[in-house]
Amino acid sequence: MSGPRRLAVYPGSFDPLHNGHVDIIDRCLPIFDDLLVAVLRNEEKQPLFSVEERVEILHQTLAGRARVRVESFSGLLVDFMDRVGAITIVRGLRALSDFDYEFQMALMNRRLAPRIETVFMMPKEEYSYVSSRLVKEVFMLGGTIDGLVPPNVVERLRGKVRA
């Protein structure tokens, strides 16, 4: 097939990246030519990792995936999509509890930019309960998160505890 490469954008907080996110990224690769993981700079949330740290973690973890790149953005997602020339947003759906918020966001983004479509992907069942919030909570309370996050994330979390 020829024509322009199909670029999708996977936006989120990724505070921090976990294997549910990685699973969604890997599911995108057979469908899209290129994937841009976009870390939202959100002044309202109190993140554990800075945007720079989150981008670094993503770079490290995804270094072997040639068609994936990572950037941060602030402001409206649809404006960012225009800047990078993408018309597809990828979001993950874990459970019914994600649906309400995701549905609202997708329709608001459509209202702002009708040309942009949001597509939803379901993770492998074993990651369907994993969230950044729970990963942080369990780690801080001394529980094991091996197998739920990439190895470099465990290292980074240890670093936060020491700091």
Ligand SMILES: Nc1ncnc2c1ncn2[C@@H]1O[C@H](COP(=O)(O)OP(=O)(O)O)[C@@H](O)[C@H]1O
């Ligand atoms: N375990 C998971 N499986 C599949 N998708 C997930 C999982 N955890 C989060 N996601 C999805 O990844 C995207 C980014 O999530 P997150 O980092 O929490 O950012 P946001 O602040 O936008 O929710 C969202 O679409 C979210 O639904």
Ligand SMILES: [Mg+2]
């Ligand atoms: Mg979330």
